[in-house]
């Protein structure tokens with residue numbers, strides 16, 4: 001048979017739809033989706049014939065391929081993965097994971113009507129911000145608080161409300177760029193505030209601020225250099241000094257803090273101020289993300305003096321940036337844990353992963369190693385080991401902090417680690433790992449206890 005004859009034998013879409021072996025799938029799958037899968041399979045069939053890979057039509061094989069495609073493409077694109085990188089706040093992997101309680105709060109809010117904007121006491125319209133303001137002010141010591149979609153939105157809202165068409169003074173050493181296109185100068189531009197840069201990259205003095213203040217000045221902005229450190233011959237003005245200057249000239253001091261740390265982590269090697277300490281130093285407004293060291297859902301949280309927060313609430317952008325009910329529910333549940341800091345270190349997964357003891361990490365590594373050895377002892381050539389590693393907090397926080405951790409390593413002199421890594425990435429629940437020295441590193445800090453069995457069974461089937 002020549003190629004043209006075979007091509008002519010390719011079944012039509014309708015014919016395939018009538019195939020008995022597909023009757024279940026036809027019932028359960030949306031029609032247009034199924035047709036698009038069939039077309040894709042037929043394109044592959046045609047290509048195989050033209051390339052000489054196939055020299056006849058195998059209808060059963062077409063049905064099998066179609067079933068596989070339907071099953072694969074019906075899965076959600078956004079799905080669970082196992083993070084074996086050891087980076088706790090991995091921006092590409094969704095930053096913070098939530099506690100069970102926070103996740104339950106989202107489900108409860110999703111499945112039911114809620115009092116989102118309904119005041120149960122008076123029976124009148126309520127305010128969605130009311131659900132988190134009390135708890136935020138309790139925990140941070142601030143007068144007032146509000147929440148928007150993320151810290152980028154918070155930055156725009158704060159500057160639009162306090163400094164529209166006015167000047168905002170900021171040190172050149174703090175013109176940060178964070179991760180995926182948060183460039184402070186660009187974000188500020190969107191707020192219609194006018195950027196007034198002062199000092200140099202490595203040095204800015206109090207007098208630079210004094211010299212820059214003029215009739216158009218509306219805000220003194222300080223940004224935490226979250227994801228980099230300037231070392232050596234450096235000088236920046238600290239928050240208390242800036243607050244003093246702000247008081248003298250009657251200008252609000254806004255601090256873009258970023259990480260949202262609520263518990264002092266100095267004992268764990270993380271030398272960062274907490275939100276509460278910044279409020280105590282009298283910053284007028286402090287803004288931060290919900291899904292970094294706070295360990296909650298994506299959000300931009302603004303705390304500070306009531307007269308400034310009030311202006312933000314009334315600004316039209318507050319409506320554009322307003323958070324959804326799921327965020328509020330999860331944030332509320334996360335924040336509640338901070339009424340007891342010790343409890344927060346245990347119950348908030350991000351903090352738990354950062355502060356977990358070396359001994360516990362080692363135990364986890366040994367458990368995973370043993371399970372792997374038991375499960376693949378019949379497969380020759382694989383060497384499973386445990387190595388000390390340095391983990392990062394990630395998410396654009398604490399760039400110079402390396403936490404002591406452990407990784408389970410997988411090595412096979414006959415199989416390239418890259419090949420195993422690729423298969424792990426393609427697994428049903430993808431496993432994201434590091435490869436170094438031709439070994440797979442399963443960094444145990446970020447592997448959840450509930451996922452250990454799954455991890456082992458997936459690796460077993462890959463190997």
Ligand SMILES: *Cc1c(COP(=O)(O)O)cnc(C)c1O
Pocket residue numbers: 150151152153176178182223224225226227256257258259288289290299300396
């Ligand atoms: C992370 C960060 C941002 C951006 O926050 P998103 O919540 O990702 O929008 C802004 N400023 C600082 C200082 C940050 O660390």
